[in-house]
Amino acid sequence: MRSHTTHPSWLRHRSRRPWPAFFSRAFPLLALLALLLLTAALPGCLSMPKMLGGTSDVTLILDGEQVHEVTLAMGNMLTLDMRDPSLSGYVFAGTLFDPDQLRLDGIVRPDSGRVRYMFAATAKGESDIQIKIKKEEPGYRPDVYKRVHVTIK
DSSP: OOOOOOOOHHHHTOOSSSSOHHHHHHHHHHHHHHHHHHHHHHHHHHTHHHHTTOOOOEEEEOOSOSEEEEEEOTTOEEEEEEEOGGGGTEEEEEEEOOTTTEEEEEEEOOTTSEEEEEEEEOSSEEEEEEEEEEESSTTOOOEEEEEEEEEEO
């Protein structure tokens, strides 16, 4: 003898699919639409930090060459990171730059044997930054250690 189980009416008339038939036909179109929207929105999201005032600050590592060049947006920071010349018996002997276009915000000497000069771009134009060094002994004239041509847009 077979046992017969009765099911509630809502279960007996239920469709075999867990979603209405509309979604089974529209799902590929909805998935394609979502993919297209994601593809179109992703480049905009990547540039969002800049649009919302994100940073365009520049850090130059001044190892090797003496002469460097950089383009910077007005209002942003320029950090010049270089080897500390005191490791070779030299001292800094001054920094030349146009104060109408650049402002020296600080000189940082971390424990890593490096020096960082931090400038703020205050006006559009072009300017050269010259960082000079000399031997710590008397009688030596300063030499240009690093020269950076800065274009501020």
